[in-house]
Amino acid sequence: MKFRKSPVKAATKTTAKKPAQKVKKTPVKPLTALKPAAKTPARGKLPARLLQAGEPAPYRIENAKGSAPVLIVCDHASNRVPKALNNVGLSKADLEKHIAWDPGTENIGRYMSDKLDAAAFFATYSRIVVDVNRGERSPECMREVSDHIQVPGNKGLSAAQKRQRLDEIFWPYHRALTGQIKNYLKKGIVPVIVSLHSFTPEMDGFKRPWHIGVLWNKEEEIARRVVENLRAQNPGMVVGENEPYTLKQANLTKNTIKTHAEDTGLPYVIVEFRQDLVATKRDALKWGRIFLEALAPILMDEGLYRPRRERERTVSKKPASRKPARAKPAKKKPLRKAAK
Numbered sequence: 001m002k003f004r005k006s007p008v009k010a011a012t013k014t015t016a017k018k019p020a021q022k023v024k025k026t027p028v029k030p031l032t033a034l035k036p037a038a039k040t041p042a043r044g045k046l047p048a049r050l051l052q053a054g055e056p057a058p059y060r061i062e063n064a065k066g067s068a069p070v071l072i073v074c075d076h077a078s079n080r081v082p083k084a085l086n087n088v089g090l091s092k093a094d095l096e097k098h099i100a101w102d103p104g105t106e107n108i109g110r111y112m113s114d115k116l117d118a119a120a121f122f123a124t125y126s127r128i129v130v131d132v133n134r135g136e137r138s139p140e141c142m143r144e145v146s147d148h149i150q151v152p153g154n155k156g157l158s159a160a161q162k163r164q165r166l167d168e169i170f171w172p173y174h175r176a177l178t179g180q181i182k183n184y185l186k187k188g189i190v191p192v193i194v195s196l197h198s199f200t201p202e203m204d205g206f207k208r209p210w211h212i213g214v215l216w217n218k219e220e221e222i223a224r225r226v227v228e229n230l231r232a233q234n235p236g237m238v239v240g241e242n243e244p245y246t247l248k249q250a251n252l253t254k255n256t257i258k259t260h261a262e263d264t265g266l267p268y269v270i271v272e273f274r275q276d277l278v279a280t281k282r283d284a285l286k287w288g289r290i291f292l293e294a295l296a297p298i299l300m301d302e303g304l305y306r307p308r309r310e311r312e313r314t315v316s317k318k319p320a321s322r323k324p325a326r327a328k329p330a331k332k333k334p335l336r337k338a339a340k
């Protein structure tokens with residue numbers, strides 16, 4: 001789960017230090033003289049630091065000491081672009097689109113954090129700058145084109161430019177998330193990770209029919225219970241199971257939940273809200289409530305707060321259908337709050 005820092009400093013320090021004049025004057029040993037220059041970015045100016053004074057850290061933790069054994073994570077909460085990147089060449093209108101963020105998720109995350117008294121972890125920079133929910137080497141981590149929209153500021157990034165985004169945004173985000181999770185584990189708490197996303201209603205001409213989607217890879221048990229509750233509590237709701245996409249897709253083999261929950265066995269659920277349904281704060285809170293009502297009975301189950309290996313030993317023996325744990329006495333303070 002530890003993230004290794006990439007050696008960006010060595011590369012950035014060499015930037016534009018080699019005077020061309022010197023090379024001309026010493027033609028006898030051009031190879032040794034030119035060697036360091038190979039590390040300089042091929043194109044584009046690299047600021048000493050990407051994030052400037054007054055700009056936020058790449059993550060924000062709200063209600064950090066919340067009492068619930070639940071951590072809410074919003075990878076795509078923000079469409080902010082560091083000033084140095086000049087909106088990555090996108091118009092303000094394009095930065096409002098799903099290519100830059102998951103509208104609605106910040107409001108839903110705050111709502112759930114409040115109702116559950118749970119810590120919430122938000123990304124503070126746009127996914128179009130660097131997508132923390134992808135592998136660092138994935139072409140989708142810094143997309144040159146997203147949903148048919150060209151991203152001028154991401155074209156032909158040098159290795160040093162990519163490393164700078166990773167070093168100043170991507171890795172600090174993941175290290176802080178690791179640290180936040182460790183805080184629970186140190187206290188002997190296995191937290192449930194609740195990952196919030198939203199999806200565009202239409203992709204490549206296809207109108208996505210789902211109101212909400214639940215995603216999983218190995219953590220199927222919790223996901224199925226959430227789907228079951230959503231359907232039972234909201235007749236007529238179209239609930240996607242591993243829709244609008246599945247975590248089993250090749251381009252999603254590395255992502256936030258895989259790294260921080262699936263690979264380590266922490267219980268998790270990933271939910272996707274349709275963006276046109278959560279566009280206003282009022283609607284976002286409404287859908288936050290709908291989702292929380294489906295999730296809350298599951299969070300009441302004390303057996304949930306164990307590593308997956310332990311849970312599978314007992315869960316696999318249970319029958320396929322089970323009643324939600326709503327009838328259980330509200331032992332956990334956050335859930336009493338959620339029931340309001």
Ligand SMILES: [Zn+2]
Pocket residue numbers: 075076102133196197198
């Ligand atoms: Zn997302």
